[in-house]
Amino acid sequence: MNGAAFDAGTPEEAVAAFVSAGAPAEALVALLPEQHPLYAGRSANKITRIRGFILAAFEQQGLPDAALPYVLEELESGLDPYLVAAAARALRGRTVDRAFVPLLEKARQNIGYRDAPVTFESYKPRWPVAHPTTALEEIRKTLDLAAGDCCGLQFPPHRAARRVDLTIAFEDQDGRPGRLASFLRGKLSVVAFFYTRCDNPQKCSLTVAQLAGLQSAVDAGALRGQVRIAAVTYDPQYDLPARMKAFGDVRGIRFTDDVRFLRTSDIDALRASFDLGVNFIGSLVNRHRIELYVLDRRGRVAATFSRMQWDIDAVVAELTRLHRQPRWQAIPASIGAVSLALLPKCPLCLGAYLGAVGVNGLQVMADRRWTVPLMLGLLLMNLWIVSRPPTDRRALALSLAGAIALVMGMAWELPFASLSAGLLILGGSVLHAVSAGATDSRRVFHHGAPLPS
Amino acid sequence: MNSNEYREQIRREIEGALGRSRPGLAGAPAASVPESARQSLAVLGDPAQSAETRRAALQALQQLSFNVKAFAAVRAEYIAVLRRIVDDPDAGLREGALETLAQEKDEFAQRRLLAGLNREEPPLVDDGKAIQFLAYDIHADHFPAMRRLAQDAPDPDTRREAVKALSADTDAADLLYRIFDDTREDEGVRQASASALLSVDPARFEQRAKQAVLDAGDADSVRAAALTALTYFANPAALAGDNQFMDGVSNVESAPTPAAIPNAESGGDLAKALRLFREKHGR
Numbered sequence: 001m002n003g004a005a006f007d008a009g010t011p012e013e014a015v016a017a018f019v020s021a022g023a024p025a026e027a028l029v030a031l032l033p034e035q036h037p038l039y040a041g042r043s044a045n046k047i048t049r050i051r052g053f054i055l056a057a058f059e060q061q062g063l064p065d066a067a068l069p070y071v072l073e074e075l076e077s078g079l080d081p082y083l084v085a086a087a088a089r090a091l092r093g094r095t096v097d098r099a100f101v102p103l104l105e106k107a108r109q110n111i112g113y114r115d116a117p118v119t120f121e122s123y124k125p126r127w128p129v130a131h132p133t134t135a136l137e138e139i140r141k142t143l144d145l146a147a148g149d150c151c152g153l154q155f156p157p158h159r160a161a162r163r164v165d166l167t168i169a170f171e172d173q174d175g176r177p178g179r180l181a182s183f184l185r186g187k188l189s190v191v192a193f194f195y196t197r198c199d200n201p202q203k204c205s206l207t208v209a210q211l212a213g214l215q216s217a218v219d220a221g222a223l224r225g226q227v228r229i230a231a232v233t234y235d236p237q238y239d240l241p242a243r244m245k246a247f248g249d250v251r252g253i254r255f256t257d258d259v260r261f262l263r264t265s266d267i268d269a270l271r272a273s274f275d276l277g278v279n280f281i282g283s284l285v286n287r288h289r290i291e292l293y294v295l296d297r298r299g300r301v302a303a304t305f306s307r308m309q310w311d312i313d314a315v316v317a318e319l320t321r322l323h324r325q326p327r328w329q330a331i332p333a334s335i336g337a338v339s340l341a342l343l344p345k346c347p348l349c350l351g352a353y354l355g356a357v358g359v360n361g362l363q364v365m366a367d368r369r370w371t372v373p374l375m376l377g378l379l380l381m382n383l384w385i386v387s388r389p390p391t392d393r394r395a396l397a398l399s400l401a402g403a404i405a406l407v408m409g410m411a412w413e414l415p416f417a418s419l420s421a422g423l424l425i426l427g428g429s430v431l432h433a434v435s436a437g438a439t440d441s442r443r444v445f446h447h448g449a450p451l452p453s
Numbered sequence: 454m455n456s457n458e459y460r461e462q463i464r465r466e467i468e469g470a471l472g473r474s475r476p477g478l479a480g481a482p483a484a485s486v487p488e489s490a491r492q493s494l495a496v497l498g499d500p501a502q503s504a505e506t507r508r509a510a511l512q513a514l515q516q517l518s519f520n521v522k523a524f525a526a527v528r529a530e531y532i533a534v535l536r537r538i539v540d541d542p543d544a545g546l547r548e549g550a551l552e553t554l555a556q557e558k559d560e561f562a563q564r565r566l567l568a569g570l571n572r573e574e575p576p577l578v579d580d581g582k583a584i585q586f587l588a589y590d591i592h593a594d595h596f597p598a599m600r601r602l603a604q605d606a607p608d609p610d611t612r613r614e615a616v617k618a619l620s621a622d623t624d625a626a627d628l629l630y631r632i633f634d635d636t637r638e639d640e641g642v643r644q645a646s647a648s649a650l651l652s653v654d655p656a657r658f659e660q661r662a663k664q665a666v667l668d669a670g671d672a673d674s675v676r677a678a679a680l681t682a683l684t685y686f687a688n689p690a691a692l693a694g695d696n697q698f699m700d701g702v703s704n705v706e707s708a709p710t711p712a713a714i715p716n717a718e719s720g721g722d723l724a725k726a727l728r729l730f731r732e733k734h735g736r
Contacts, residue, residue, distance in 0.1 A: 043592065045560050045564070049560070112525050113521050115528050116533075117536070127561055134529045136529070197591060237653075240655065240656075
């Protein structure tokens, strides 16, 4: 069977047979992301069995670089003896660099009081088995092979910028509704994921405790007041506001308008938008990675910390980098708005032009809490002016269409909406000005001499 | 050595290993925990020993395992022996081993328990116990079996245990409402469904619980469960503002329903629930 065809309906024994038959390492790596269809609707136990069997196979097949994060993640945060043993074994599929020693030591500490007999000689074994091993035994064997220079690995964030869907609605820990756009735009943001029923204290519980530390670090430095922190649950059906609040409270989170825990009924959209490393059986999480995203002021992902435990200082450094960057980035986006603002035309239309063409620039430059209402106010004023007699219906229609396009573009982040809206509003204003000019000419004429009947 | 002598020896060893100072007993450093544990493991894993002696050894090991740090050295051996005796002819040993393994969220034990519940192989323990053991871990893949058993198990005790286990299954809310609303269902099962609904769907259940409390035709035990749920988990301010419900509760209190009839045990539950409600919510 071809591993590429594996999905939710593939029997786990078929996956095991594929692995046992000597599947190449690249094909095995492709099966490891949590969001792979193979894991959809499967129990956590089945996923543990499958992933452990795959990881252990790297010892024979060789451990490629692409598989390394999955192995190191398990050594750092894993608490299941089977998976940790498999990860320790997998590491022997390449030269065991001494740089891995701290993570192997961490694994030894994690599993010390949780160890159990495991075997990779058969899949889904019935105990007793002839030659069991244990996670500690596998860690010891791998440590014995460690060579080279010591120590320490760096796990820098992934810095590919990308948009996420900010139209998703949420409810926070106090039951207040909102949309991601309203919370995640206008300031830098940190978005981490968790669920209160997570049974691995090295993952969700630690993530939230770390967020509390991040909150303190931000408040103590130059970023104070510049950063929003959101912890979003993977398990919104169970994680009701009170449960989220209690989970955050006991881990030191101080909830404010800028620090909130969120749940959404549209978890599928959220998962697709962030490409979350999580899978489910029904609504229950069956496997997830550690993941934290740093968003810029426009609500775009700027950096991703995933799989390995993140460091507060590293996240603060990433925020600081972004904090210094946007002023330069804002200038090109603001030029259009400022240029149009300087056009010697109807002064009351300036807000509309600013809103239509420069809304992206404005939201970077300032807090959307006041720029958006201001812009909407000016838009309405523009519509009111255009609708005043003498009314040119074409001008009114263009301005109205522009206003609608602008609002829709903002709400749903439609590409080119701002530009289209700007052109429509500009067209409406020009028509209105021409029409008003012609009327004024007639008025002048009327005042000077009787109109022809 | 008979089982009583063995039990006494084990007790001394445990107390010594745990370093308790007790008159007449010499304390031993925690380092002796692995040694004591290995002796007990040898007895536990030896089918030639009597079941009673082996059960005493299991009990000793369970106590020694509380010393997590010292016990770590023998933990893997302990788990291996427990996995071996889940098929032991002695029901008490099987149950003890499975309970310990289930508490450790052991995949093998969970797999065997589930296979028994699904009748893919002979059950190792009775269904109610198997459900309780599986319910230690929400990731044990047992919810499909629990949903089936909550509806179809012929024994109400099994149905009740299954419903309790579903208190962690947010996808089971509709099923739990059907059970709660089914007046032909066993009262204990319906009470369990009230508790489960409080966990999986508290906001919606609040409204349903109010209806149940005011339904004089419903079983008093179910009304009591619903009222208790409201007492402890409803929003006090919202409850105080619901005059229709609060007046209804006052009427329940004064009405000559079966709750006031001395021979109705469940009526006692309702009376107690009313008293608690009044203490907390002032009516």
